[in-house]
Amino acid sequence: MITITEYSVEKLKDPFGILTGERFEYVLDIEVPEDDELYTEGGLSIRLIYVVDGEEQTIKQYNIIAKANEEVLDFDLEEEELHMLLAFCKKHIEEAE
Numbered sequence: 231m232i233t234i235t236e237y238s239v240e241k242l243k244d245p246f247g248i249l250t251g252e253r254f255e256y257v258l259d260i261e262v263p264e265d266d267e268l269y270t271e272g273g274l275s276i277r278l279i280y281v282v283d284g285e286e287q288t289i290k291q292y293n294i295i296a297k298a299n300e301e302v303l304d305f306d307l308e309e310e311e312l313h314m315l316l317a318f319c320k321k322h323i324e325e326a327e
Contacts, residue, residue: 241326251283272298280319
């Protein structure tokens, strides 16, 4: 299971009005246990796009990034981890600038 240690959230601007809903970028520093397949020396972060479109709130995209070299890792999060991140995004959306 992942643990969020630090985060930032920013509302993304759509100057052309092409996209529906509001989009937010979250950057989450995370910790994972050493025995987890995601574990990477130097730590990890998750960069994700969270969309609010009416009543629908979803994570549209995410990347898991090795902080040591900024490499995007080819891993998928487990369903329960995605639910945890979705709840986190909903809770912290008011902090977006």
